[in-house]
Amino acid sequence: MTQQGVRWTAEQVLALAPDAMSRKAGSKLAVAGxxxxxxxxxEGTVWGLCKGSGSKPYQTVVDVAGSLGPAYKCSCPSRKFPCKHALGLLLLWAGDAASVPPGQVPDWAEQWLAGRRARAAARTTTDAASGATSADTEAARRRAERRADRITAGAVELEQRLTDLLRGGLAAAEQAGYGLWEETAARMVDAQAPGLATRVRELGSIPGSGPGWPVRLLEECALLHLLDQGWLRREHLPGGLAATVRSRVGLPGSPDGPPVRDRWLTLAQYDTSDSRLTTRRIWLHGVESGRTALLLSYGAAGRAPELSLPVGLAFEAEVSAYPGAGQPRAALGERFTAPEPTAVRPPGMTVSEAAARYGEALRDDPWLDSCPVTLARVIPTRDGDSWQLTDADGDLALPLTPSARSRPGLWRLVALSGGTPVTVFGECGHRGFTPLTAWAETEETEERERTEETPGTVGQAVVLC
Incomplete structure (x- = not known):
C-alpha cells in the first residue's frame, strides 16, 4: 500500500474531527511554524513534533493506512481522538508537501507502530483459535431461549401498557410526564429488549412537543405495536422480515452474507451520542457492485469510536452483510488497499425516484426512519422558513429535515450550489431529507450523463454533516 504522493484534502481530514472545537483548534496548527x-x-505513516506550552514538544504520529482507518498517537493529555495536534499534522501533510517530506520513521513512532502490529497479530491469532474451538452450542441455545422468553414477557407487558394508554386517551400522556415512559423503558431493559426500550423513550419526547403531537404519538404507538406483534408471531414471518424484527427488538446479530470484495467509496461519516454511547455511522458505496453499505462503530460515552474512514476516499476491501430484509448494515472485513482519492461517485436519482425508494424500503422494514439515496441535479431552495432540494429538471422537491436546517452544512451546500444543480448523498425518510455529502455538477459530468458513460466526478466531496 504505497501512500507516497497520495495526500488527502483538508475537508477529508476535518471530517475525522470529533467536534467543531477540535476542527477549529486543529486548523490553527495546520502551519509549519x-x-x-x-x-x-x-507505508502511510505521518509524524512530527509540535511545540506546546511545556519544554518538550508533543510527539504526534498518525497511521493513515490503519486496518480500521486512521489511528493516532500523541503525547499530549487530550482525551479526544484525533486530538488537535493529529488534525493539525494531517492538515499540514495534506496542504504542504514541503513541510512534511518523505523520510525515515523515527524510533519513537516506530515503537508505537510495532506495538500496533503486534496487537493486530495477537487478535488474529485469538480469533483463529476461538474459531477452531467449538463452543458449547447447547448452552448457547439455552441462553438464547431464556432471553427470548424474557423479551416475550416484556413485549406482552408493553402491549398491555399501550392498550391502557389508548383506553385512557392520548391527552393523559401529556399529564403523566416523562417518568411513565422512563419506567416502561426500564422494564424493557430488564426484559433484555434494548430496541423496545429505545422506542419507548422516543415516545416520551412526543407529548407536548408542538402542534399535532397526538397524531405523531398515535403513529409511533402503532409502529411499536406492530413491532411487538412481529416479535410475538416471528415464527410465522418470512426469514428476512423475522431477522429484521429480531434486530429492531435489540438482539445482536452477526454478518452472515458472503464477503463482497469491491472498491468502496466512503460516502459519509457522522456520530450520534447519548449519555451511554457514541455511535458512528459510515456509509459506503461499492464501485463495482453498486451496493450501499452501512458500517456501525461504537465508543463509550465521551470517546470516539475506533473505526474512522475519510469521506471521499476509496479503498478495496471485503464487506459482509448482516441478516434482515432490506438491511444495509454490513461488517468491514479484510482491507487490501489504503484509502485513496478517486474520481468515482454514486449514480444519482430524481426526487420522485428517491421518494419511491424509501417507500420500497418500508415494505421490507416498516420501522425504517430513512434510507440512503443520492440525488442528482438538485438545487437547494428556500420556501419561507423551510429549505428543500428541488429537482432542477422538474417541479418536485424534498424538504430538509429540521435537524439538517440547523446544521452549518446547509450553508456549505448552498455555497457549493450557488443556484446551480449539485449531486447530494443523504438519508431520505418520513421527516424529509438529511444531506450528508455533496458534489458540484460540472460540464464533464453532464457530458458523461448525455453519453451514458459510467458516472463519475472530477470535483471533491463536500462534507455536510
Whole structure:
C-alpha cells in the first residue's frame, strides 16, 4: 500500500474531527511554524513534533493506512481522538508537501507502530483459535431461549401498557410526564429488549412537543405495536422480515452474507451520542457492485469510536452483510488497499425516484426512519422558513429535515450550489431529507450523463454533516 504522493484534502481530514472545537483548534496548527522533524513514509505513516506550552514538544504520529482507518498517537493529555495536534499534522501533510517530506520513521513512532502490529497479530491469532474451538452450542441455545422468553414477557407487558394508554386517551400522556415512559423503558431493559426500550423513550419526547403531537404519538404507538406483534408471531414471518424484527427488538446479530470484495467509496461519516454511547455511522458505496453499505462503530460515552474512514476516499476491501430484509448494515472485513482519492461517485436519482425508494424500503422494514439515496441535479431552495432540494429538471422537491436546517452544512451546500444543480448523498425518510455529502455538477459530468458513460466526478466531496 504505497501512500507516497497520495495526500488527502483538508475537508477529508476535518471530517475525522470529533467536534467543531477540535476542527477549529486543529486548523490553527495546520502551519509549519509549530512543527519540527515532520515527515511521511511510503507505508502511510505521518509524524512530527509540535511545540506546546511545556519544554518538550508533543510527539504526534498518525497511521493513515490503519486496518480500521486512521489511528493516532500523541503525547499530549487530550482525551479526544484525533486530538488537535493529529488534525493539525494531517492538515499540514495534506496542504504542504514541503513541510512534511518523505523520510525515515523515527524510533519513537516506530515503537508505537510495532506495538500496533503486534496487537493486530495477537487478535488474529485469538480469533483463529476461538474459531477452531467449538463452543458449547447447547448452552448457547439455552441462553438464547431464556432471553427470548424474557423479551416475550416484556413485549406482552408493553402491549398491555399501550392498550391502557389508548383506553385512557392520548391527552393523559401529556399529564403523566416523562417518568411513565422512563419506567416502561426500564422494564424493557430488564426484559433484555434494548430496541423496545429505545422506542419507548422516543415516545416520551412526543407529548407536548408542538402542534399535532397526538397524531405523531398515535403513529409511533402503532409502529411499536406492530413491532411487538412481529416479535410475538416471528415464527410465522418470512426469514428476512423475522431477522429484521429480531434486530429492531435489540438482539445482536452477526454478518452472515458472503464477503463482497469491491472498491468502496466512503460516502459519509457522522456520530450520534447519548449519555451511554457514541455511535458512528459510515456509509459506503461499492464501485463495482453498486451496493450501499452501512458500517456501525461504537465508543463509550465521551470517546470516539475506533473505526474512522475519510469521506471521499476509496479503498478495496471485503464487506459482509448482516441478516434482515432490506438491511444495509454490513461488517468491514479484510482491507487490501489504503484509502485513496478517486474520481468515482454514486449514480444519482430524481426526487420522485428517491421518494419511491424509501417507500420500497418500508415494505421490507416498516420501522425504517430513512434510507440512503443520492440525488442528482438538485438545487437547494428556500420556501419561507423551510429549505428543500428541488429537482432542477422538474417541479418536485424534498424538504430538509429540521435537524439538517440547523446544521452549518446547509450553508456549505448552498455555497457549493450557488443556484446551480449539485449531486447530494443523504438519508431520505418520513421527516424529509438529511444531506450528508455533496458534489458540484460540472460540464464533464453532464457530458458523461448525455453519453451514458459510467458516472463519475472530477470535483471533491463536500462534507455536510
Amino acid at each position: 509549530p512543527w519540527s522533524q515532520a515527515g511521511t513514509s511510503d
